[in-house]
Amino acid sequence: MGILNKLKATVQESKQSLREIIKEYISLDSGNKQLILKKKTVLLFCQQALNRVEQLKNLELDSSEGLIATVEHNKVKVKIHFTSEKITLNKDNIEGELRLLTTPQFQTKNIIYRYLIAGWQNFLGGKVPNAVLPENIRIENNKIYYSMPRNQSQLLEALFSSLKNKSALKTSIKQGELTIETSAALGWDDFNLQSLFKLLNKK
Numbered sequence: 001m002g003i004l005n006k007l008k009a010t011v012q013e014s015k016q017s018l019r020e021i022i023k024e025y026i027s028l029d030s031g032n033k034q035l036i037l038k039k040k041t042v043l044l045f046c047q048q049a050l051n052r053v054e055q056l057k058n059l060e061l062d063s064s065e066g067l068i069a070t071v072e073h074n075k076v077k078v079k080i081h082f083t084s085e086k087i088t089l090n091k092d093n094i095e096g097e098l099r100l101l102t103t104p105q106f107q108t109k110n111i112i113y114r115y116l117i118a119g120w121q122n123f124l125g126g127k128v129p130n131a132v133l134p135e136n137i138r139i140e141n142n143k144i145y146y147s148m149p150r151n152q153s154q155l156l157e158a159l160f161s162s163l164k165n166k167s168a169l170k171t172s173i174k175q176g177e178l179t180i181e182t183s184a185a186l187g188w189d190d191f192n193l194q195s196l197f198k199l200l201n202k203k
Contacts, residue, residue, distance in 0.1 A: 018193040025200050030185045035159065039176035044200065045155070061176045066101050079105040082144065084171040084178070087156070091165045094153055098144040158195035162186070 025041040028034075037045075039061070046059040046067070057077070058070040066083035086097040136147045150157070160167070163184060170181040 015193060018197050019188050022191075022193060022196050022200065026196070028186065028188065030187060033182045033185050035180045035182065035186065037178040037180070041200065042173070042176060042178050061173075062101075064175065066173050077107045079107070083173045085143075087169040087171055087180075089156065089160060089163055089165070089167045089169070090150065092150055093147050094150050094156060095145070095147045098146070100142040100144065154195065154199055158192040158199060160186075161192065162190040 025038055025044075027036045027038065029036070042061060046061070049059055050056055055071050056069060057072050058068075060068050062068055062081060066081055069080045069082070071078045071080065080100070081102040082098045082100050084096065085099050088095040138145050159180075160169070160182070163182065163186075167183060172179050
């Protein structure tokens with residue numbers, strides 16, 4: 001076997017090894033155009049989100065559907081139960097759509113904030129005014145819409161860089177697994193396996 005053939009064989013074996021490791025975290029159903037992030041993968045990214053976002057105090061899986069986030073701001077804790085429904089891949093940014101599964105719950109030990117929360121719930125019907133939300137986030141009824149620069153999501157880039165602009169991904173989180181439906185069938189060769197391996201092994 002020539003040097004070039006040996007090199008090709010080595011690269012192929014390396015890809016196969018990476019693929020087998022990544023299959024512990026991700027499963028692919030090309031026939032149904034579905035990619036499933038397994039429970040251990042979702043938990044890993046929940047932990048990474050906790051390490052990166054100061055206001056996020058807890059992020060856990062609901063046993064049946066979605067995620068439950070606990071956010072603290074100005075001594076007020078908000079518990080939000082939501083699921084992901086859609087992600088659109090644009091050239092420079094990502095647009096996402098989340099759905100609230102229950103009404104957000106507010107907790108505080110501060111008596112002044114308790115009165116403010118009670119007033120907010122009574123007079124606004126529990127609706128959050130969009131003017132007080134961060135830029136690029138808006139709420140309409142039980143839906144939360146957000147956008148972010150595409151280069152901030154290493155996971156989506158590693159998985160879906162081969163998809164064309166304006167591709168829409170349907171998403172759902174049930175029993176701890178995140179299912180992503182794509183418009184085009186994907187194979188393992190479409191993924192950046194080395195980037196995925198690095199992401200899945202970040203502490």
